[in-house]
Amino acid sequence: MLSVLITLWYTFLHLFHRKVTVSYPDEMPYLAPRYRGRIVLTRDPDGEERCVSCYLCAVACPVDCISLQKAEEAGRWYPEFFRINFSRCIFCGFCEEACPTYAIQLTPDFEMSEYNRQNLVYEKQDLLISGTGKYPDYSFYRVSGLAIPGKDKGEAELEREAIDTRSLLP
Amino acid sequence: MNHSNEIAIGFSNIVFGLVFLMVAASLLTWIERRLLGFWQDRYGPNRAGPFGVLQVVADGIKLLFKQDWIPPFADRTVFVIAPAIAMITVMLAFAVIPVTPAIGIIGNLNVGLLYFLAMSSLGVYAVVLAGWSSNNKYALLGGMRAAAQMVSYEVFMGLSLVGVVMLAGSYNLTVIVHSQRHLWYVVPQFIGFSVFLLGGLAETHRLPFDLPEGENELGAGFHTEYSGMKFGMFFIGEYIGIILISALTTVLFLGGWYGPILPPFLWFALKTGVLVAFFVLLRAALPRPRYDQFMAFGWKLMLPLTLINILATGALMLCWSTS
Numbered sequence: 001m002l003s004v005l006i007t008l009w010y011t012f013l014h015l016f017h018r019k020v021t022v023s024y025p026d027e028m029p030y031l032a033p034r035y036r037g038r039i040v041l042t043r044d045p046d047g048e049e050r051c052v053s054c055y056l057c058a059v060a061c062p063v064d065c066i067s068l069q070k071a072e073e074a075g076r077w078y079p080e081f082f083r084i085n086f087s088r089c090i091f092c093g094f095c096e097e098a099c100p101t102y103a104i105q106l107t108p109d110f111e112m113s114e115y116n117r118q119n120l121v122y123e124k125q126d127l128l129i130s131g132t133g134k135y136p137d138y139s140f141y142r143v144s145g146l147a148i149p150g151k152d153k154g155e156a157e158l159e160r161e162a163i164d165t166r167s168l169l170p
Numbered sequence: 171m172n173h174s175n176e177i178a179i180g181f182s183n184i185v186f187g188l189v190f191l192m193v194a195a196s197l198l199t200w201i202e203r204r205l206l207g208f209w210q211d212r213y214g215p216n217r218a219g220p221f222g223v224l225q226v227v228a229d230g231i232k233l234l235f236k237q238d239w240i241p242p243f244a245d246r247t248v249f250v251i252a253p254a255i256a257m258i259t260v261m262l263a264f265a266v267i268p269v270t271p272a273i274g275i276i277g278n279l280n281v282g283l284l285y286f287l288a289m290s291s292l293g294v295y296a297v298v299l300a301g302w303s304s305n306n307k308y309a310l311l312g313g314m315r316a317a318a319q320m321v322s323y324e325v326f327m328g329l330s331l332v333g334v335v336m337l338a339g340s341y342n343l344t345v346i347v348h349s350q351r352h353l354w355y356v357v358p359q360f361i362g363f364s365v366f367l368l369g370g371l372a373e374t375h376r377l378p379f380d381l382p383e384g385e386n387e388l389g390a391g392f393h394t395e396y397s398g399m400k401f402g403m404f405f406i407g408e409y410i411g412i413i414l415i416s417a418l419t420t421v422l423f424l425g426g427w428y429g430p431i432l433p434p435f436l437w438f439a440l441k442t443g444v445l446v447a448f449f450v451l452l453r454a455a456l457p458r459p460r461y462d463q464f465m466a467f468g469w470k471l472m473l474p475l476t477l478i479n480i481l482a483t484g485a486l487m488l489c490w491s492t493s
Contacts, residue, residue, distance in 0.1 A: 004455075011455035012455075014208070019213055023216075
């Protein structure tokens with residue numbers, strides 16, 4: 001019986017506690033930088049698209065909401081189209097983890113409701129942002145050994161000079 | 171000389187009382203949700219209108235426009251009558267509550283207390299008939315539980331009031347309030363007060379004693395099959411029941427309208443309001459007991475307690491009068 005009274009008293013004291021509710025539209029909740037929200041495609045520091053159309057995100061996606069088509073231009077691969085169906089997306093972040101070039105990233109933004117379901121299919125121009133996202137200095141073509149116009153093999157950052165495998169000289 | 175005038179006043183009293191009760195009961199749904207929110211560290215409904223008061227209107231509109239469905243397997247007549255009984259009995263019981271000497275419908279009825287007990291006993295029919303006519307296992311179980319619960323708690327709810335009646339020497343609620351001018355009966359009759367509160371809680375089948383509608387066991391208990399405004403009537407009936415029990419506790423144990431400085435009506439409203447808030451606090455704080463625990467608690471603890479209370483009151487009164 002006493003425990004009941006104590007319970008009543010403690011419950012009553014909660015009247016003066018701080019509320020845990022965040023009244024959302026009036027007051028924005030804090031979202032961690034690594035929050036898994038709206039997916040974006042980032043650019044490298046030079047302003048070029050980071051995505052190299054490796055399809056790994058589309059493979060990793062458990063709900064198959066990503067579709068893209070590879071295209072090639074002067075040694076660089078890029079997606080001809082890149083489409084994410086956000087009405088299917090479960091925001092698991094597997095695509096971000098699968099991405100070898102930090103191109104696809106999840107952002108702390110979840111306010112993407114639509115009246116029309118079709119509008120939830122985001123095309124490349126909707127996904128592409130002008131910044132670098134979470135990795136400001138990373139540029140795939142600068143660190144990879146791939147030869148592109150203006151950068152030959154062995155000229156990438158931290159890369160040793162290319163070895164001529166056909167030469168017999170030591 | 172002014173017979174028709176008197177009737178007109180009585181009639182307007184009744185209409186005003188009914189409207190006031192309905193408004194208070196529907197406001198209570200909002201108050202309860204707000205208070206529950208506060209006690210659970212959240213806000214409760216606060217978006218519609220100032221502080222969310224208009225939530226009441228929104229809920230009312232929603233309930234009115236819900237499909238009012240009667241299951242084909244239900245006993246149609248009884249199914250329709252049951253929610254009406256739920257509301258009528260609690261509202262009728264209000265007639266004998268003397269809010270102030272001036273406000274009240276038949277506050278001077280010489281069997282006021284018995285009338286209240288009779289009405290609250292009739293309230294059992296609403297729940298039992300609802301459960302029975304729904305022709306649904308869960309509803310029937312809820313109705314049966316309600317019958318057992320209300321009938322047994324009625325016993326010591328009535329007995330707990332005997333002490334008050336002995337002290338006041340009357341069943342007339344106005345007289346009972348008058349006799350509390352110097353000392354509220356909550357002091358000499360504290361056991362009676364607690365038992366009456368718990369009995370009232372069981373009578374209104376409110377949490378934590380809402381076994382007839384225990385959601386995790388019985389779906390929604392006796393009103394499983396009810397929808398729309400019929401459900402709304404059970405709902406409003408329950409809330410009026412809370413106000414009724416609180417008002418009656420005020421009248422019987424907390425000195426009714428008596429109190430310094432403030433006008434009598436405000437005192438009455440204040441006391442009733444505090445009790446209503448206490449009912450909500452009970453809901454917020456306590457879990458529902460198991461059914462057998464609940465019945466055992468009633469028959470093995472409350473009943474002996476009330477009987478001892480009556481005995482002690484009688485003995486003390488006898489000593490007082492002889493010395």
